[in-house]
Amino acid sequence: MSPERDILSVPDTHPDAPLKPDEGTLQTRARTALAIERTFLAAERTLMAWLRTALSMISFGFTLAKFFEYVEGQRGTPIVGRFGATWSPRMVGTAMVVIGTVALLVAVVQH
Known part of the structure; x- marks a missing residue:
């Protein structure tokens, strides 16, 4: 058997026949x-799952910002949280957009 012959091939009857x-x-x-x-x-x-989640977070951030802006406009006073913290609509929306953008960056790096 010649050294060029593949071990995983079936030998033919003639030694010079193609494998x-x-x-x-x-x-x-x-x-x-x-x-x-x-x-x-x-x-x-x-x-695609990372992108879907990140884009949802970004759009949800814009929606929350607009909703809180609307609520503040209706009440005329800022929204105060349970522990006395004041949450501005812009801060909440920006936080969600930043989280979504970071998720997009992580997705690209992981891919």
């Missing part, structure tokens, strides 16, 4: 290709 890969080798190659594809698609799904 044919056996069924197990072909299945293994197909499984490996599919595993690589599944891994790539899983990474894409994870990125």
Whole structure:
């Protein structure tokens, strides 16, 4: 047997005949290709989930800011929390937008 012959191939009757890969080798190659594809698609799904969550947080931040702004406008006084802290609508909205932006950055770095 010549050193160039593949160990995973089925030998033909003639020593100089081209080698044919056996069924197990072909299945293994197909499984490996599919595993690589599944891994790539899983990474894409994870990125989409990060993006969906981050964009939801950003839009929720804008919504909260506008809602609190409306409530303050109706009451005429600032909103005071349970422990006496005053929460400005701009601060709440900005916090949510910053959290969403950080989540977007983490998503890109992870991907």
